[in-house]
Amino acid sequence: MAISEGSTIIGESILINGNLNGDEDLTVRGRVEGTLTLTKTLVVEQTGVVRAEVQVKNCVISGAVVGNVTASESVEITKAGRMVGDISAPRVIIVDGATFRGRIDMGEVDVEQGDRPALARAASRPALRSPPRAITQDPDRVEHGGHSEAEPEEGLVEKAPGVKPPAPPVPLAMGAVKRKVIVRRK
Amino acid sequence: MATGIEKAPAPRSGAHTVIGTSIVIDGEISGGEDLVILGTVKGKISLKESLFVESSGVIEADIETANVEVSGHVTGNIAASEKVELKANCKVVGDIRSPRILIADGAVFKGSVDMEIKGK
Numbered sequence: 001m002a003i004s005e006g007s008t009i010i011g012e013s014i015l016i017n018g019n020l021n022g023d024e025d026l027t028v029r030g031r032v033e034g035t036l037t038l039t040k041t042l043v044v045e046q047t048g049v050v051r052a053e054v055q056v057k058n059c060v061i062s063g064a065v066v067g068n069v070t071a072s073e074s075v076e077i078t079k080a081g082r083m084v085g086d087i088s089a090p091r092v093i094i095v096d097g098a099t100f101r102g103r104i105d106m107g108e109v110d111v112e113q114g115d116r117p118a119l120a121r122a123a124s125r126p127a128l129r130s131p132p133r134a135i136t137q138d139p140d141r142v143e144h145g146g147h148s149e150a151e152p153e154e155g156l157v158e159k160a161p162g163v164k165p166p167a168p169p170v171p172l173a174m175g176a177v178k179r180k181v182i183v184r185r186k
Numbered sequence: 187m188a189t190g191i192e193k194a195p196a197p198r199s200g201a202h203t204v205i206g207t208s209i210v211i212d213g214e215i216s217g218g219e220d221l222v223i224l225g226t227v228k229g230k231i232s233l234k235e236s237l238f239v240e241s242s243g244v245i246e247a248d249i250e251t252a253n254v255e256v257s258g259h260v261t262g263n264i265a266a267s268e269k270v271e272l273k274a275n276c277k278v279v280g281d282i283r284s285p286r287i288l289i290a291d292g293a294v295f296k297g298s299v300d301m302e303i304k305g306k
Contacts, residue, residue, distance in 0.1 A: 007204065007206060008204055008205055008206035008209050008225070009202065009203055009204045010203055010205075011202030011203035011217065011219045011220075011221075012202065012219070013202075013217040013218035013219045014202075014203045014215060014216070014217035014219065014221065015214075015215070015216045015217055016211060016213060016214070016215050017213045017214040017215075017216075018211060018212050018213010018214055018229055019210075019211070019212040019213055020209065020210070020211045020212075020213075021209070021210040021211075021212075022206065022208045022209035022210065022225065023208035024206045024207070024208045024209065026206075026209070029202070030203070030217060034213055
């Protein structure tokens with residue numbers, strides 16, 4: 001059953017130079033150069049070398065790949081995998097031990113669910129609402145962030161309750177505080 | 187009874203490289219091992235071992251190998267250093283050059299045959 005349908009294997013001593021298209025899984029143990037387009041999974045085994053523009057659904061790299069890889073689902077570079085080129089895929093897995101040089105594009109990154117919401121807010125909000133904050137929120141921000149500064153604290157804290165606006169701007173102030181923290185870290 | 191000898195004859199089971207039915211290769215294939223083709227290859231094939239073109243295989247290429255066994259379609263010239271075998275129901279258009287050529291009953295072939303051993 002080694003030649004059952006739906007599985008293509010490029011053996012170790014084989015070199016393919018040109019365009020390769022297909023609708024089935026492909027395992028590469030030899031060399032493929034040119035372009036490689038599949039609607040299923042490409043597996044580059046440890047002995048495999050792919051120097052090609054790759055367009056697949058899934059890609060598992062344990063050998064060497066030089067060229068750009070576009071996957072509609074995922075790209076995985078295993079611990080034996082080496083790759084130079086750009087990856088474009090919604091899921092990219094790079095295991096410890098893998099070698100990779102290039103850019104990765106995972107498509108539209110959802111800012112709301114980002115790992116670092118503070119960064120996302122800092123990037124998105126100032127453009128929209130920074131003018132009001134600059135005036136009304138300034139004391140508030142200093143109140144939170146300026147504990148270490150002795151001088152201006154007293155005066156500003158006195159001012160703050162008077163100027164302090166009600167509910168809506170609170171998240172703004174929080175955003176401002178977080179942003180300030182980040183600036184300090186840098 | 188229906189275990190090992192069911193589908194793949196002995197020589198093919200040792201093959202490392204298989205080009206599946208839905209695969210289309212446009213370019214050059216070269217290598218030093220057996221190659222089984224169930225899909226489509228255009229361009230050129232040069233191997234040091236055997237080439238098997240299965241019934242679903244379509245080749246539009248010049249072939250240079252040691253052995254060729256054709257059950258599918260081949261358009262192009264075949265040069266084999268050992269043997270060319272055209273099986274029943276195959277369809278081959280092109281010239282064949284090989285010291286041994288077998289054409290089975292039912293095979294369709296158009297082209298010239300040269301059994302002289304050149305360049306040796």
